[in-house]
Amino acid sequence: MKKLLIALMTAAAALSLAATAEAQEKLKACWVYTGPIGDFGYSYQHDQGRLDVEKELGDKVETAYLENVSEGPDADRAFERLAREGCKIIFGTSFGFMDPEVKVAKKFPDVMFEHATGYKTSDNLGIYNARFYEGRYILGQIAAKQSKSGVAGYIVSFPIPEVVMGINSFMLGAQSIKPDFKAKIVWINSWFDPGKEADAAKALFDQGADIIVQHTDSTAALQVAEERGLQGFGQSSDMIKFAPKAQLTSIVDDWGPYYIGRVKAALDGTWKPGNVWLGIKDGAVKMAPYTNMPDDVKAMAEATEKKIVEGWNPFTGLIAKQDGTPWLKEGEVADDPTLLGMNFYVKGVDDKLPQ
Amino acid sequence: MDITVNILLTIATAATPLLIAAIGELVVERSGVLNLGVEGMMIMGAVGGFGAGYLTGSPWIGLLAAIALGAVFSLLFAVMTLSLATNQVATGLSLTLLGLGLSGMMGTSFVGQPGARLPNLDIPGLTAMPVIGRLLFGQDPIFYISIALTAAVMWFLFKTRTGLTLRSIGDSHTSAHALGIKVIRYRYLAVIFGGACAGLAGGHLSLVYTPQWVENMTAGRGWIALALVVFASWRPWRVLAGAYIFGAVWIGQLHAQAFGIPVPSQLLSSLPYLATIVVLVLISRNKRLTMMNTPASLGQPFVPDR
Numbered sequence: 001m002k003k004l005l006i007a008l009m010t011a012a013a014a015l016s017l018a019a020t021a022e023a024q025e026k027l028k029a030c031w032v033y034t035g036p037i038g039d040f041g042y043s044y045q046h047d048q049g050r051l052d053v054e055k056e057l058g059d060k061v062e063t064a065y066l067e068n069v070s071e072g073p074d075a076d077r078a079f080e081r082l083a084r085e086g087c088k089i090i091f092g093t094s095f096g097f098m099d100p101e102v103k104v105a106k107k108f109p110d111v112m113f114e115h116a117t118g119y120k121t122s123d124n125l126g127i128y129n130a131r132f133y134e135g136r137y138i139l140g141q142i143a144a145k146q147s148k149s150g151v152a153g154y155i156v157s158f159p160i161p162e163v164v165m166g167i168n169s170f171m172l173g174a175q176s177i178k179p180d181f182k183a184k185i186v187w188i189n190s191w192f193d194p195g196k197e198a199d200a201a202k203a204l205f206d207q208g209a210d211i212i213v214q215h216t217d218s219t220a221a222l223q224v225a226e227e228r229g230l231q232g233f234g235q236s237s238d239m240i241k242f243a244p245k246a247q248l249t250s251i252v253d254d255w256g257p258y259y260i261g262r263v264k265a266a267l268d269g270t271w272k273p274g275n276v277w278l279g280i281k282d283g284a285v286k287m288a289p290y291t292n293m294p295d296d297v298k299a300m301a302e303a304t305e306k307k308i309v310e311g312w313n314p315f316t317g318l319i320a321k322q323d324g325t326p327w328l329k330e331g332e333v334a335d336d337p338t339l340l341g342m343n344f345y346v347k348g349v350d351d352k353l354p355q
Numbered sequence: 356m357d358i359t360v361n362i363l364l365t366i367a368t369a370a371t372p373l374l375i376a377a378i379g380e381l382v383v384e385r386s387g388v389l390n391l392g393v394e395g396m397m398i399m400g401a402v403g404g405f406g407a408g409y410l411t412g413s414p415w416i417g418l419l420a421a422i423a424l425g426a427v428f429s430l431l432f433a434v435m436t437l438s439l440a441t442n443q444v445a446t447g448l449s450l451t452l453l454g455l456g457l458s459g460m461m462g463t464s465f466v467g468q469p470g471a472r473l474p475n476l477d478i479p480g481l482t483a484m485p486v487i488g489r490l491l492f493g494q495d496p497i498f499y500i501s502i503a504l505t506a507a508v509m510w511f512l513f514k515t516r517t518g519l520t521l522r523s524i525g526d527s528h529t530s531a532h533a534l535g536i537k538v539i540r541y542r543y544l545a546v547i548f549g550g551a552c553a554g555l556a557g558g559h560l561s562l563v564y565t566p567q568w569v570e571n572m573t574a575g576r577g578w579i580a581l582a583l584v585v586f587a588s589w590r591p592w593r594v595l596a597g598a599y600i601f602g603a604v605w606i607g608q609l610h611a612q613a614f615g616i617p618v619p620s621q622l623l624s625s626l627p628y629l630a631t632i633v634v635l636v637l638i639s640r641n642k643r644l645t646m647m648n649t650p651a652s653l654g655q656p657f658v659p660d661r
Contacts, residue, residue, distance in 0.1 A: 036459060036569070037570070038462060038463065038466040039570065040466050040467045040567075040569060044466070044467075068570075068571065153613065159620075185612070185613075186609055186612045186613050186620075187612060187621075188609075188624070189624040190574070192571070193574040194560075194564075194565040194567065194572050194574070195369065195560065195565060195572075195574060197565075198564060198565050199368075199369055199606055200609050200613075202361070202365045203365070203606060203610045203612075203613050206361045206365075207358070207613045207614060218565070218567075218572075219567055219569075220567070223469075223566065223567065237467070241467065241468070242567065350615060351615065354619050354621060
């Protein structure tokens with residue numbers, strides 16, 4: 001019995017040695033998600049990017065991820081744990097991970113950190129983001145064309161710049177077609193709660209909206225639209241399967257190419273903290289097929305998409321702030337820092353921004 | 356008028372899963388067992404219900420699977436706490452963690468798949484009646500189950516001998532044991548009933564509320580159900596009231612926002628919790644009654660001497 005035990009222990013020790021030897025050759029790339037990878041929305045798309053890295057770089061990398069990490073103090077521990085476990089490059093994928101990542105990056109100068117949708121950087125912390133607002137402008141135009149009541153329902157999570165920017169871009173798009181277009185805005189204070197999202201969609205439809213837009217992560221709102229015979233837009237993933245008659249299009253996040261590039265750079269030793277903001281033209285923001293709309297609306301959407309690919313920015317003047325004070329002069333384009341820190345509405349938004 | 360009916364229907368949908376899970380937990384706690392695993396059992400019901408409905412194409416089979424999975428999962432808790440006398444709080448918490456993780460794993464292949472929805476009741480002639488038609492005869496089947504369940508549990512606990520026995524076990528398991536009552540057997544049945552209810556509540560989420568499977572889709576509803584039981588001071592009708600107050604304020608605040616009422620949304624979002632607690636504390640401010648209704652041996656392990 002004792003002999004057997006010793007034999008087993010030796011075998012186990014040998015195995016773990018082999019494992020470490022192998023791990024040293026591989027680069028460990030890690031991800032931290034705020035939602036579950038099964039949300040079929042934002043976190044799901046980031047995880048698809050991680051899988052792309054595995055597929056592309058094969059046995060040169062080893063990947064790991066933590067899901068359902070709440071934003072705030074809990075996130076400190078998540079990043080620290082990954083850094084201690086030998087992750088060489090760590091991607092934090094949510095705005096609320098910004099301060100925890102800054103803190104942990106200071107403690108682990110040899111680890112490469114990347115943070116999505118934030119604005120703070122350091123010697124070993126780079127930032128990346130996608131210009132979702134480009135897609136939201138197109139959504140606004142489609143909504144204004146498709147809506148009969150002239151009112152859209154807009155379900156949102158938290159009043160952070162990313163979300164405010166989205167609302168503004170949507171409204172600018174809608175107003176470019178119908179100047180008096182309205183959006184009713186409901187904050188649910190959560191990124192992911194299918195039940196709440198469905199309830200919010202029902203409330204908005206009951207109050208006269210006939211198109212639903214969301215900046216939350218599940219398919220629930222779109223399913224309500226399908227049930228009621230109304231229309232809406234998907235979020236993060238192509239959600240057409242859940243709402244074959246209701247989905248007009250969806251802003252699809254494609255992080256794969258970016259992640260592959262960054263992990264490759266980490267492998268070659270050429271990684272430097274970057275600051276990139278990728279849009280439709282870089283392929284990081286994709287529009288799902290334009291469906292359930294007449295051909296002229298589709299043509300309009302495609303034309304706008306083309307204009308954006310060619311470099312036009314939806315935040316191009318003349319634009320006034322909500323209270324009517326001028327913001328951008330005729331032809332003036334908003335600079336990125338202003339957009340990334342956006343904490344005000346543009347004219348025509350019918351809501352008080354929570355502070 | 357139409358909008359009022361719609362709002363009432365939405366409130367009923369939001370309150371139903373809370374009510375079912377809380378009624379189940381109420382019976383468990385009345386027997387003197389504290390099961391903090393409601394969230395875990397609920398999510399198992401959700402994944403089981405969706406999975407069975409999706410694979411067989413029948414939401415009714417999904418409904419049965421949700422109940423069964425919740426019950427089987429609670430059996431794990433029962434064996435640990437009742438037969439092995441482990442700490443109920445720790446075991447319940449780990450049941451929740453296990454349920455959240457296990458359901459995510461089981462549901463991997465269901466992500467991004469549209470599932471089957473339980474059809475609403477449709478009685479020719481009755482459902483089409485104005486206003487009350489849809490409210491009384493046009494809701495989802497689980498809504499009717501939830502109301503019947505509440506009535507049945509009230510009757511069982513306070514009007515039957517077995518219910519009296521169950522409550523006496525919750526008050527003093529040693530006395531009950533001395534009288535020759537099979538304490539452990541009663542508690543097993545109570546825990547399994549609670550599990551079946553939590554499973555059904557989960558099934559409501561994935562088969563009616565939002566017919567889809569996504570990880571963590573319970574989003575804390577199990578915890579709200581647990582809190583409802585305590586704030587309702589272990590009375591079934593108060594649980595019903597609590598669930599509907601929560602649902603009503605929750606839906607009301609969404610409408611207030613959509614209507615454009617200039618109140619900070621963070622405050623509005625916290626209103627359902629505040630309102631429910633305030634109301635339930637007010638109705639249970641009679642100290643003597645509350646003491647009487649609190650199961651005295653709640654959470655204490657019981658090991659019968661042989």
